[in-house]
Amino acid sequence: MLEFIQAGGWLMLPIVLCSILAAAIIGERFWSLRKTRIVPEGLVEQVQQWHKNGQLTTARIEEIGNGSPLGKVLAAGLVNLNHSREIMKESIEDTGRQVVAGLERFLNALGTIASITPLLGLLGTVIGMIKVFATITTQGIGDPGSLAGGISEALITTAAGLSVAIPSLMFYRFFRRRVDELVLNMEEESLKLVEVIHGEREPDRTSGVA
Numbered sequence: 001m002l003e004f005i006q007a008g009g010w011l012m013l014p015i016v017l018c019s020i021l022a023a024a025i026i027g028e029r030f031w032s033l034r035k036t037r038i039v040p041e042g043l044v045e046q047v048q049q050w051h052k053n054g055q056l057t058t059a060r061i062e063e064i065g066n067g068s069p070l071g072k073v074l075a076a077g078l079v080n081l082n083h084s085r086e087i088m089k090e091s092i093e094d095t096g097r098q099v100v101a102g103l104e105r106f107l108n109a110l111g112t113i114a115s116i117t118p119l120l121g122l123l124g125t126v127i128g129m130i131k132v133f134a135t136i137t138t139q140g141i142g143d144p145g146s147l148a149g150g151i152s153e154a155l156i157t158t159a160a161g162l163s164v165a166i167p168s169l170m171f172y173r174f175f176r177r178r179v180d181e182l183v184l185n186m187e188e189e190s191l192k193l194v195e196v197i198h199g200e201r202e203p204d205r206t207s208g209v210a
Helices: 002-007 012-032 043-052 058-067 069-079 085-103 107-139 144-201
Strands: none
Touching: 012 107, 012 144, 043 058, 043 069, 043 144, 058 069, 069 085, 069 144, 085 144, 107 144
C-alpha cells in the first residue's frame, strides 16, 4: 500500500487525507443520524400523557429538550404552552431550523471531498503526463522504463481520486436523504403535539370548528 501511494507522487497525500476525513465523517454521521436518537419512538405520546395528567413541569420540559433533537423541538413549543397555536408553531419552527443545521453537520465537507478528489486525481494525471513528455523530449522513447514512472503516477492518482470521490458522493446523497426523512418525521410529530394540546384546550363547537 505504501509503495502504491509513493508511486502516485505527492498528490497522493491530499487524496489520502481526504479519504481519511471522508471515512471519519461517514462513520460519525451513521452514528449521529440514527432514527432512534433523533426521533425517539413514543416521545410525543409520553409528553401528551404528562400534559394530560398535569405532570409537565419546567424541569421535565428541560429534560425533554436535552434528550434528543425531537425533544429540543418539542420543548421549544412546550415553553410556549400557554400561548396561542401560532406562537407555539413559530417557536417550534425557529428551533427546528437550528436542529436541521445540526443534522446537516459535516455534510458540506463530505460533498466538497466528493467534488475535489477527482480534480486532484486529474491534476496528478496532468503532472504525470508532463513528466512523460519531458522524458521523451530529453531521452527519446527508446527506453520504456524511463516513461513508466510518469505514466504510473498519472494512472494511480486518477484511480485514487475516483476511489475516494465515488463513495463520498454516494454517502453524501444517502445522508442528505436521511436528513430530509428525519426532518419530515420531526415536523409530523411536533405538529401532532400542537394540534392535540390545542385541540384539548379548544374542543369542537356545535359549528364543527375547533
